[in-house]
Amino acid sequence: MNTTLPKAYDPKNVEDKLSKIWKEKGLFKAQVDEKKQPYTIVIPPPNITGVLHMGHGLNNTLQDMLVRYHRMKGECVNWVAGTDHGGIATQNVIEKKLAKEQHLSRHDLGREKFVSTVWDWYKECGNAIYNQFQKMGWALDQSNIRFTMDETRAKAVFACFKNWWDKGYIYRGKRLINWCVRCSTALSDIEVEHSEHAGKLWHLLYKGENGQDIIIATTRPETIFADAAIAVNPDDERYKDMVGKKVQIPLTDRFIPIIADEAVEKDFGTGALKITPAHDATDYEVGKRHNLETRVVISSAGKMINTPEKYIGMDRDLCRKETVKDLDAAGLLVKEEKYNNAVSTCYRCGQPIEPYLSEQWFVKMDKLAAAALDAVQKEEVKLVPSNWKAPLENWFKNMQDWCISRQIWWGHRIPVWYCPHCSAKGLTFAKDKQGKEYLSKVSFEEGAEPIISYEQPVCPKCGCKETLQDPDVLDTWFSSSLWPISVFGWPEQTKDLNYFYPTSILVTGYEIIYLWVARMIMTGIDFTGKVPFKTVLLNGIVRDKSGQKMSKSKGNVVDPLDLTAKYGADAVRFSLLSQAITGKDIPYGEDSIIGARNFCNKVYNAARFILMNVAEGTQITPLQKEYKNLEDRWIISRYNQAIKRTTKEIENYNMAAAVDTLYRFLWGDFCDWYIELAKPRFNTEENALVSSILINILYGTLKALHPVMPFITEEIANGLKPYLKDTKEFLLLESYPVCDNSRIDDEAEKQMELLQGVISAVRTVRSQFNVPPASKIKVFIAPKDKQEELVLTKEQNFIQLLAKIDNLEINPNAQKPAQSATAVFAGTAIYIPLEGLIDFAKEQARLQKELGIVINGINNRTRMLENKNFLERAPKAQVENARQELAQMQAKKAEIETAIKDLA
RNA sequence: GCCCAGUUGGCGCAGUGGUAGCGCGUUCCCUUGACAUGGGAAAGGUCACAGGUUCAAAUCCUGUACUGGGCACCA
Numbered sequence: 001m002n003t004t005l006p007k008a009y010d011p012k013n014v015e016d017k018l019s020k021i022w023k024e025k026g027l028f029k030a031q032v033d034e035k036k037q038p039y040t041i042v043i044p045p046p047n048i049t050g051v052l053h054m055g056h057g058l059n060n061t062l063q064d065m066l067v068r069y070h071r072m073k074g075e076c077v078n079w080v081a082g083t084d085h086g087g088i089a090t091q092n093v094i095e096k097k098l099a100k101e102q103h104l105s106r107h108d109l110g111r112e113k114f115v116s117t118v119w120d121w122y123k124e125c126g127n128a129i130y131n132q133f134q135k136m137g138w139a140l141d142q143s144n145i146r147f148t149m150d151e152t153r154a155k156a157v158f159a160c161f162k163n164w165w166d167k168g169y170i171y172r173g174k175r176l177i178n179w180c181v182r183c184s185t186a187l188s189d190i191e192v193e194h195s196e197h198a199g200k201l202w203h204l205l206y207k208g209e210n211g212q213d214i215i216i217a218t219t220r221p222e223t224i225f226a227d228a229a230i231a232v233n234p235d236d237e238r239y240k241d242m243v244g245k246k247v248q249i250p251l252t253d254r255f256i257p258i259i260a261d262e263a264v265e266k267d268f269g270t271g272a273l274k275i276t277p278a279h280d281a282t283d284y285e286v287g288k289r290h291n292l293e294t295r296v297v298i299s300s301a302g303k304m305i306n307t308p309e310k311y312i313g314m315d316r317d318l319c320r321k322e323t324v325k326d327l328d329a330a331g332l333l334v335k336e337e338k339y340n341n342a343v344s345t346c347y348r349c350g351q352p353i354e355p356y357l358s359e360q361w362f363v364k365m366d367k368l369a370a371a372a373l374d375a376v377q378k379e380e381v382k383l384v385p386s387n388w389k390a391p392l393e394n395w396f397k398n399m400q401d402w403c404i405s406r407q408i409w410w411g412h413r414i415p416v417w418y419c420p421h422c423s424a425k426g427l428t429f430a431k432d433k434q435g436k437e438y439l440s441k442v443s444f445e446e447g448a449e450p451i452i453s454y455e456q457p458v459c460p461k462c463g464c465k466e467t468l469q470d471p472d473v474l475d476t477w478f479s480s481s482l483w484p485i486s487v488f489g490w491p492e493q494t495k496d497l498n499y500f501y502p503t504s505i506l507v508t509g510y511e512i513i514y515l516w517v518a519r520m521i522m523t524g525i526d527f528t529g530k531v532p533f534k535t536v537l538l539n540g541i542v543r544d545k546s547g548q549k550m551s552k553s554k555g556n557v558v559d560p561l562d563l564t565a566k567y568g569a570d571a572v573r574f575s576l577l578s579q580a581i582t583g584k585d586i587p588y589g590e591d592s593i594i595g596a597r598n599f600c601n602k603v604y605n606a607a608r609f610i611l612m613n614v615a616e617g618t619q620i621t622p623l624q625k626e627y628k629n630l631e632d633r634w635i636i637s638r639y640n641q642a643i644k645r646t647t648k649e650i651e652n653y654n655m656a657a658a659v660d661t662l663y664r665f666l667w668g669d670f671c672d673w674y675i676e677l678a679k680p681r682f683n684t685e686e687n688a689l690v691s692s693i694l695i696n697i698l699y700g701t702l703k704a705l706h707p708v709m710p711f712i713t714e715e716i717a718n719g720l721k722p723y724l725k726d727t728k729e730f731l732l733l734e735s736y737p738v739c740d741n742s743r744i745d746d747e748a749e750k751q752m753e754l755l756q757g758v759i760s761a762v763r764t765v766r767s768q769f770n771v772p773p774a775s776k777i778k779v780f781i782a783p784k785d786k787q788e789e790l791v792l793t794k795e796q797n798f799i800q801l802l803a804k805i806d807n808l809e810i811n812p813n814a815q816k817p818a819q820s821a822t823a824v825f826a827g828t829a830i831y832i833p834l835e836g837l838i839d840f841a842k843e844q845a846r847l848q849k850e851l852g853i854v855i856n857g858i859n860n861r862t863r864m865l866e867n868k869n870f871l872e873r874a875p876k877a878q879v880e881n882a883r884q885e886l887a888q889m890q891a892k893k894a895e896i897e898t899a900i901k902d903l904a
Numbered sequence: 905g906c907c908c909a910g911u912u913g914g915c916g917c918a919g920u921g922g923u924a925g926c927g928c929g930u931u932c933c934c935u936u937g938a939c940a941u942g943g944g945a946a947a948g949g950u951c952a953c954a955g956g957u958u959c960a961a962a963u964c965c966u967g968u969a970c971u972g973g974g975c976a977c978c979a
Contacts (some may be wrong), residue, residue: 049952194978202979217979231979249955264979273979282979342978386907391974394907398975510973545916547972566946578927579917583909585972591928598941625905656918660926671939677938760945766933767945773934804936868960878922878960 009604011568015716019134028139030078032499039075040503042484047086047475048125049093052132057560058576062539063507068707069650072736078500080487082146083126087476088183090346091410094118110432111409118410127441136569137710146487148479156486157412157479158454165452168363169635172444177403179356181302185407189400190514192344192353201339203674205332206247214247215334217269219341222319224249225307226525227256228292235261236271250332261286276359294357302526352634361405369396380531381521384653385583395514404475411473416450422451423775439468459773481519485534506533536584537653545589558862562565563593570709571596577708580655598710606671607716613682614691620723623696631747634695639697644739662705677798684691695720706731738806751791761823761830762803769837776806781813784827784891822899829890844903861886
């Protein structure tokens with residue numbers, strides 16, 4: 001008996017205490033157990049760009065729920081922990097930090113120092129993240145935390161690169177790539193975001209050498225200096241005779257030819273298109289077809305080069321304004337119209353992308369994609385929800401080669417080396433701010449012969465030891481794509497790899513399906529012959545309350561650490577899971593967490609109350625095979641129903657439904673009814689009996705809830721354990737409850753429904769006529785049939801208790817006393833004498849309203865039952881159901897009518 | 905332009921063939937033996953619109969509108 005527990009649940013101490021114990025006991029440590037079935041999840045490794053946000057909160061809580069559930073089902077669970085170095089994103093964070101705190105650029109530090117600064121940051125930020133894992137109660141195996149840049153992962157990256165190089169998948173080539181001027185690096189196609197912006201379309205006049213001028217439309221006048229031709233559609237009658245002639249580029253003295261190409265649409269703009277191969281992807285293709293010059297006029301820094309003197313060094317945006325101004329002055333600007341142009345932006349910094357001609361490393365995708373496509377089509381990888389299947393297939397079908405080189409410093413350096421003697425022709429050197437010479441650029445076309453090596457090699461040709469590594473690093477997604485195998489030590493055929501791979505499920509956000517999920521499928525199949533996961537569960541984005549994406553600049557970010565500190569990790573978890581519908585975004589506001597916090601408190605107080613009332617020294621026994629009391633049979637039945645439904649919903653990944661089921665059972669059935677009914681029994685010889693039911697059901701519910709709210713359930717379970725036999729040290733080591741169908745008791749549930757209905761009806765009347773809760777009343781009940789009479793009579797006590805009735809008379813022939821209100825539940829009339837309290841007009845209105853509803857229902861059923869087609873074609877049970885409802889409603893109608901008549 | 909979601913009480917959302925539920929909010933009553941982070945009760949919805957299938961449609965089909973998203977194009 002414990003009466004000293006505080007009234008409100010305080011999560012803070014409990015959570016700190018438990019997470020520490022779990023860690024000390026190594027509860028989440030994964031170990032191969034051949035006797036068991038493996039259940040593996042690899043965490044989507046969070047970038048080390050800062051602390052975790054609500055998106056991580058949702059994503060990891062979903063995984064934790066699955067992990068704990070499967071662990072309790074007896075599987076050998078391994079939830080692999082780790083973080084991602086996060087290439088550009090992390091570099092940007094550190095660069096900003098350096099600029100802000102020390103007014104330094106990465107170039108001021110130099111490459112080596114900069115990289116070591118990021119490593120220092122990794123230790124700091126990584127620890128903060130691991131700490132958050134623990135705070136949230138995520139059952140990650142933290143005894144072995146992986147990082148995408150640690151040695152094992154680096155070796156995997158190299159093994160992959162080498163393998164693909166040997167297979168001829170990796171090549172270097174000059175291409176028009178997506179260049180972020182701000183991040184000064186190449187990006188892959190899917191790292192570019194598209195949006196529409198209000199812009200302008202300028203019509204420019206190009207003077208013909210023979211006086212035949214041509215007008216073109218462009219959104220990028222600053223690129224005219226890179227024009228190599230004007231193209232028209234071959235079928236365009238307007239320009240047919242001009243093809244082959246030359247026109248002059250405005251503001252220059254250069255002449256370019258007019259060519260015909262299918263890529264030009266007759267109906268757009270003027271039907272004539274300027275071709276700028278070095279600064280536009282379509283133009284690049286046209287240029288290749290027509291063997292045009294690729295003149296570059298915008299540098300990697302976004303400044304103008306190779307233009308007339310005046311514009312050299314100008315920023316691209318300024319140059320646009322100046323060009324337009326000068327064109328106008330020269331009378332060559334024909335028209336300026338408003339136009340919504342598509343702007344491509346960097347997914348990391350949001351700045352406009354510049355198509356940029358440069359040499360980059362690529363991976364050939366055809367074979368890799370074909371195998372992955374096949375796996376997805378055959379549903380060897382199943383997407384949940386499935387509406388992402390088609391887009392993913394489509395992506396595999398139309399995939400471009402993957403640009404894997406990035407011109408940044410933080411990441412896996414490309415494992416390609418050059419000899420300064422043998423490859424010197426292809427190498428460009430530069431000096432850093434410290435005056436140190438470094439390899440800044442490599443050009444294959446000029447004959448650089450690479451050496452693929454993990455560590456610095458000796459030149460196999462000349463024996464030179466001062467070989468130089470390619471300056472670029474790999475796309476951060478390169479290492480991420482290997483995650484499901486690299487975490488287990490691939491390319492080594494480790495015991496873990498053999499046992500835990502393929503993983504069971506991947507839980508991630510739909511926004512990285514192409515960036516990450518698709519690529520893991522490709523590498524997984526390519527290197528192991530097996531898909532990396534059988535199921536991909538896609539979670540939505542956690543948005544703010546009004547559905548906006550959370551972002552620092554909008555100031556609408558909700559910090560999980562704040563919420564956890566304020567309401568507890570369990571409440572944060574519960575609120576997220578209770579809204580987790582597969583693939584759907586969650587509008588997240590603080591009120592949802594308050595509800596969750598209240599639920600925690602409810603569970604806690606239920607337990608507190610039970611413990612306060614168990615008689616000293618009571619030995620709680622397992623549930624008996626049978627119980628006589630209706631409420632006992634009922635709660636056990638409800639419990640098993642809840643477990644059945646919860647399990648089903650978890651298996652189908654409907655976490656919100658699973659959580660809702662347990663919430664309603666615990667609050668709506670267990671607390672609102674069963675505990676209320678148990679109260680008077682504590683003082684009787686039934687104390688041991690009712691206590692054992694309460695404690696057993698509560699303990700079972702705690703087990704069922706444990707994957708949702710690990711802390712509070714563990715804490716309460718610890719309080720119950722002294723009364724229970726054969727409990728495990730931690731709930732995680734218990735078995736997840738299983739529904740016992742033999743305990744489902746339809747009769748008890750039906751009888752209970754009757755009693756609840758009668759009690760509610762009485763309460764409604766009391767409330768309507770403002771009968772103070774303290775004043776006990778007298779009630780007459782006229783049961784509709786013998787069966788109901790029996791049930792009601794048997795359970796008289798509890799009707800009296802919950803409806804606060806002093807004197808209850810159950811009698812089929814009961815007459816309505818004068819000055820009384822009437823309530824009807826399914827044909828059973830309830831009379832409540834209310835001398836002096838009753839308001840006849842109000843009562844009349846109330847009864848009339850109820851009568852209206854019943855008549856509606858009767859009409860409806862009557863229509864159905866008069867319909868031959870319904871009788872013939874509807875399932876029998878359906879027809880029978882309608883009949884019963886009709887009968888009930890008719891009885892109810894009669895009772896209400898009588899009541900109204902008596903009132904007059 | 906193509907494709908995919910969504911549209912349900914004031915707000916946020918469940919519900920996939922038998923005329924609707926939850927949480928929050930609102931109104932009223934209540935410190936009754938755990939919990940006011942609580943208890944009891946009430947008000948509030950013709951389930952976006954138009955057709956169709958069916959005995960029966962919020963639920964299935966077709967179309968429309970609006971919102972969000974993906975892909976392609978974008979001079």
